[in-house]
Amino acid sequence: MKIDWNALLMVTGVSIVSTVVFVVLLAIGIRMVMVSRVQVKQGGTGSAALGGGYLAIGLAALLVLFGIYLIVPQFH
């Protein structure tokens, strides 16, 4: 029996990349929503920042949905 180094490497890479992508999207989303609120207070519309923020959070939410897809065997 041999250790499957390929699988191990894949797991390492995929885990790190997807974790970082999810957290960075979430953090960017939170930051942009906050930036838009500051802009509104200063008299601006803040709509661009708000839209960008919700887009980032939405993408993070898609990753969560993909997680559910992976877990539930009936989906694939």
Next chain:
Amino acid sequence: MTVLFVVIAVIVVALIFDFTNGFHDSANAMAGPIATGALKPRTAVILAAVLNLVGACLSTEVAKTISGGFFDEQLITAPLILAGLTGAIIWNLVTWLLGLPSSSSHALFGGLIGAVVVGAGLNSVHGWVIVSKVLLPAIMAPLVAGIAAALATRLAYWIIRDVRRKHADNGFKYGQAFTASLVALAHGTSDGQKTMGVITLVLIAAGMQPADSGPQWWVIIAAGLAIGLGTYSGGWRIMRTMGKGIVEIETPQGAAAGAAATATILASSHLGFGLSTTHVSTGSILGSGVGRRGAEVRWSVARKMLTAWLLTLPGAGIVGGLAALLAERGEVAGVIALLVVLAAACGVIYHFSRHSKIDHTNVTASHEVKVLTSASAARLPGPRKIKKTKSAA
């Protein structure tokens, strides 16, 4: 009559193991959100329990083997399964008493291996498989999840560096609650199956259901309920070690740890490299502590946990082996004796846990899990745990 009695005994004990599996692993998903306040303790365990139950009922393909390749499956008899389960339960309870998150799968494999060694000799166990499936993953899991969590934590704090903390925390709390829910659901699909597999194998071996058939509906429901109830009961001692003992968890850091645990568990289960949920979750919390500047990681706690992980297989194996000695002695009498011993051991451990009760009301009140009021868990020397178990067995 004898067969029926043994089968019923195995089913009951398997469900008890499933319960301990639930409360041992409740913290894997929920320690983080409870520690940061993303979820209230009660809400968190109810959510985790429901998701575990749902997960257990979702899984279509129940584990066909219970040996995991560690030993020859043909050697295993119903009394040996009973002995193995006993070893796993007692090990799970002892580590729970000490507040140590150890792998329930390793406990199960260890208990069964110990029982098989007593029943069929040392040669029946495949040593190399133990290295590749236990030692290597035990080191890799915290490393992979830890690096992921550390990187993500560092980046998250950099991105939100000039956002006021109170505002940022709310968003991260949602992220944390969702990733924790994914861990709980994934846990149900994987660990719920183990008990169904054990019960189904015993039913097939006893000729009560056709070979190669799936689990009966009542087995699925019973196993799902057992793991769900176990999860609901919370395993607060382990929850405290993971949520408070390793490092103080801030919300962005908790979100990173949850994401790392989820990503690593899903990646490893889909790319064919089995990592323990427990090891992954602990590693990600540890990593998130390393990633946040100014966080104080308690490495003494981490070292203690690593020791517990490495001891789980042999430790549960010794208890399983001793239990097998008892179970092999005369069919019904041996089984009854084993059940009495198991009940006594559970009672003793429960009694000790009452000295320093930890529940949903005080889980985040401290970072230490004490067993005796005068001595902290850290000062309990290793060998004593085993001795205590032995004298109970």
